[in-house]
Amino acid sequence: MPGNFITTSFEAMLGWGRKYSLFHYPFITACCGMEYMSAACAHFDIDRFGAGWTRFSPRQADLILVVGTVTQKLAPVLRTVYDQMAEPKWVIAVGACAVSGGIYDNYAVVQGIDQIIPVDIFVPGCPPRPEMILEGLLALQGKIQKEGHDWRWKKKKTS
Amino acid sequence: MPDQSPPTRFAAAARPESLLINMGPSHPAMHGTIRIMLELDGERILNSEVEVGYLHRGFEKTCEARTWFNLLIYTDRLNYVSPLINNLGYAMTMEKMLGLAVPERAQVIRALMSEVSRVSDHLTCLAAMAMECGAFTAFLYTMKAREFLWDVIEQTSGARMTTSYIRIGGVRADLHPDYAAHVAKALVETRKVLKDVHGLLDKNKIFLNRTRDVAVMSQEDAIAYGWTGPCLRSTGVRYDVRKAQPYLVYDRVAFDVPLGERGDNFDRYMVRMLEMEQSLRIIEQCVALLPKAAPGLMADGMPPAEAISEARRQKSGRPIRLSPNLEGSEKAVYKDILAADGGAVIPPKEETYTSIEGLITHFKFFMKGHGIRPPKGEVYFAVEGGNGELGFYIVSDGSDRPYRLHLRGPCFHIVSALESLIKGRLIADVIPTFGSMNMIGGELDR
Numbered sequence: 001m002p003g004n005f006i007t008t009s010f011e012a013m014l015g016w017g018r019k020y021s022l023f024h025y026p027f028i029t030a031c032c033g034m035e036y037m038s039a040a041c042a043h044f045d046i047d048r049f050g051a052g053w054t055r056f057s058p059r060q061a062d063l064i065l066v067v068g069t070v071t072q073k074l075a076p077v078l079r080t081v082y083d084q085m086a087e088p089k090w091v092i093a094v095g096a097c098a099v100s101g102g103i104y105d106n107y108a109v110v111q112g113i114d115q116i117i118p119v120d121i122f123v124p125g126c127p128p129r130p131e132m133i134l135e136g137l138l139a140l141q142g143k144i145q146k147e148g149h150d151w152r153w154k155k156k157k158t159s
Numbered sequence: 160m161p162d163q164s165p166p167t168r169f170a171a172a173a174r175p176e177s178l179l180i181n182m183g184p185s186h187p188a189m190h191g192t193i194r195i196m197l198e199l200d201g202e203r204i205l206n207s208e209v210e211v212g213y214l215h216r217g218f219e220k221t222c223e224a225r226t227w228f229n230l231l232i233y234t235d236r237l238n239y240v241s242p243l244i245n246n247l248g249y250a251m252t253m254e255k256m257l258g259l260a261v262p263e264r265a266q267v268i269r270a271l272m273s274e275v276s277r278v279s280d281h282l283t284c285l286a287a288m289a290m291e292c293g294a295f296t297a298f299l300y301t302m303k304a305r306e307f308l309w310d311v312i313e314q315t316s317g318a319r320m321t322t323s324y325i326r327i328g329g330v331r332a333d334l335h336p337d338y339a340a341h342v343a344k345a346l347v348e349t350r351k352v353l354k355d356v357h358g359l360l361d362k363n364k365i366f367l368n369r370t371r372d373v374a375v376m377s378q379e380d381a382i383a384y385g386w387t388g389p390c391l392r393s394t395g396v397r398y399d400v401r402k403a404q405p406y407l408v409y410d411r412v413a414f415d416v417p418l419g420e421r422g423d424n425f426d427r428y429m430v431r432m433l434e435m436e437q438s439l440r441i442i443e444q445c446v447a448l449l450p451k452a453a454p455g456l457m458a459d460g461m462p463p464a465e466a467i468s469e470a471r472r473q474k475s476g477r478p479i480r481l482s483p484n485l486e487g488s489e490k491a492v493y494k495d496i497l498a499a500d501g502g503a504v505i506p507p508k509e510e511t512y513t514s515i516e517g518l519i520t521h522f523k524f525f526m527k528g529h530g531i532r533p534p535k536g537e538v539y540f541a542v543e544g545g546n547g548e549l550g551f552y553i554v555s556d557g558s559d560r561p562y563r564l565h566l567r568g569p570c571f572h573i574v575s576a577l578e579s580l581i582k583g584r585l586i587a588d589v590i591p592t593f594g595s596m597n598m599i600g601g602e603l604d605r
Contacts, residue, residue: 027185028190029600030191030214031239033190034283038302038309043302058185073212073213077185077213080185081185104216106221108216108217109217127321
């Protein structure tokens with residue numbers, strides 16, 4: 001028998017395909033955006049991991065990177081953007097402010113975006129180094145690979 | 160869910176036949192933190208309203224609850240593209256209030272670091288502006304140069320952006336022993352990139368069409384709006400805080416103040432490009448100006464844990480090696496990098512580790528109600544930030560924290576002119592106009 005075929009499960013193949021073709025929407029608000037810019041550019045090159053394609057329309061994005069502080073005023077905007085994204089969708093919270101409010105424990109700042117939208121990966125740091133943003137992406141890819149994919153594209157039960 | 164809220168003042172005032180469009184805050188060119196409501200006739204902007212405040216993090220109010228020393232970290236996050244200049248502005252305001260004399264070497268290091276930050280600030284602004292106009296290559300090149308500049312900062316301060324490196328009374332640590340090689344490399348790389356960007360954009364038809372004679376600002380209007388920095392200089396007004404009220408060593412280094420002629424988007428781009436070359440010149444001169452410092456690294460000293468346990472038993476005269484994250488802030492280099500006033504700077508770690516007096520001084524520095532205690536009064540001081548005059552206005556009631564701290568963020572004044580600049584222009588002109596202003600949310604909304 002010629003050796004030019006492989007066997008795999010459908011789920012594994014779907015996960016493999018999805019994790020290496022993430023279109024991300026960078027929801028950039030503050031300081032961490034500078035490190036995100038570094039991560040996206042030539043030195044750190046997020047494209048190596050199949051997530052180089054930035055989509056500024058939530059309709060075309062699989063992954064939303066919430067980079068920076070989300071204030072009470074911005075919170076409804078973030079929720080709207082998340083709701084506009086099509087399933088399947090994932091969220092990475094980048095930076096201390098997005099994770100927990102960070103050093104801004106005051107009236108203006110949302111204490112963690114998990115109060116607004118479900119978060120898959122938290123990347124701490126103030127700001128996290130580009131390597132950490134990439135590590136967060138790799139962690140998400142691992143999660144996507146292991147996830148049970150509903151290939152009939154039903155809505156997720158959690159949302 | 161349909162929007163149930165009543166129409167805004169802006170919407171109510173609009174003509175019934177015109178189209179209302181909302182740009183931002185989640186728009187790639189609005190940097191995530193600004194909203195522009197536009198009243199359109201076709202593609203022409205009849206009226207607009209800029210809404211700020213999406214990144215209001217309560218900086219000024221938060222500072223009132225932090226001690227003088229601790230609130231330094233919040234200044235890092237104001238103009239987060241050039242954090243060291245914010246540190247500098249706050250530290251120098253406090254020094255003016257306390258009457259501290261900063262050692263020569265610390266002043267040169269500060270000037271060096273603020274020029275490195277200024278270049279990275281301008282690079283980022285131009286990167287964003289070029290990318291939003293479709294010039295993605297220029298974006299990638301300028302980001303590359305920024306990495307080399309941040310290497311210089313990282314090597315000395317240990318952090319890439321939010322460094323808190325410039326402290327009240329001086330700087331946190333001496334420059335890394337190998338800094339000169341990194342600075343030289345960064346200069347070479349940045350000059351290469353500037354040359355490339357000049358080649359890519361200066362005579363680029365698309366770029367010129369979108370920037371030349373678009374959003375022209377007159378000198379009078381610029382001054383009336385309170386513009387400062389590269390944006391003001393693009394209109395031809397010769398005002399640079401480094402020249403008008405020289406601080407640090409700026410009166411001893413040679414540099415020009417590039418001016419624009421027309422005050423349009425292209426001039427704002429060009430002034431930034433030329434200013435970077437001047438900043439690189441200043442960096443070179445600062446490296447030459449740098450006075451010699453005492454060698455700080457005690458490679459053969461005993462590690463901190465050993466020093467602490469030995470100090471419990473007897474007084475030891477042996478040198479101590481500090482942990483790697485404190486490199487450059489040894490007691491031996493203190494006199495070169497920090498002011499001599501013991502009440503305003505952290506006591507050397509060697510003393511904290513080995514003597515009870517040192518430990519008490521350390522505790523008292525950080526204890527509530529102690530630490531830095533400036534006299535009653537108010538003070539204003541401004542430095543030339545990436546966007547212009549970055550001023551701190553501080554009121555002290557003599558306690559361990561500010562009574563009031565106000566930041567004069569330069570881009571607040573610049574963005575306030577956006578509405579008048581885009582009035583009557585096409586909707587596509589909003590992008591390069593806004594991009595050339597270098598709006599930084601942390602500084603604008605504070």
